[in-house]
Amino acid sequence: MAIRPVNRRKRVFHRRKVCRFCADKSMNIDYKETRTLRYFTTDRGKIVPRRISGTCAKHQRALTTAIKRARHIALMPFVGNVPD
Numbered sequence: 001m002a003i004r005p006v007n008r009r010k011r012v013f014h015r016r017k018v019c020r021f022c023a024d025k026s027m028n029i030d031y032k033e034t035r036t037l038r039y040f041t042t043d044r045g046k047i048v049p050r051r052i053s054g055t056c057a058k059h060q061r062a063l064t065t066a067i068k069r070a071r072h073i074a075l076m077p078f079v080g081n082v083p084d
């Protein structure tokens with residue numbers, strides 16, 4: 001009789017992503033606050049998608065507007081460090 005391998009379940013850790021702006025009411029989305037906005041962009045300057053950052057639809061929308069506004073007045077880059 002063959003020894004059956006123990007069916008060990010791989011534990012996939014699901015870290016509940018929660019919108020940072022919903023969790024912390026003191027955090028506000030403002031195009032002038034590039035420190036906050038920078039957190040939601042990649043080092044290439046792209047906006048981090050919702051599925052990665054966990055930001056809710058409402059705040060992601062506000063964030064996108066803020067980032068685009070900040071880019072327009074040159075507070076943030078359209079394109080950041082491009083690795084080659």
Ligand SMILES: [Zn+2]
Nearest residue numbers: 019022056059
């Ligand atoms: Zn939110």
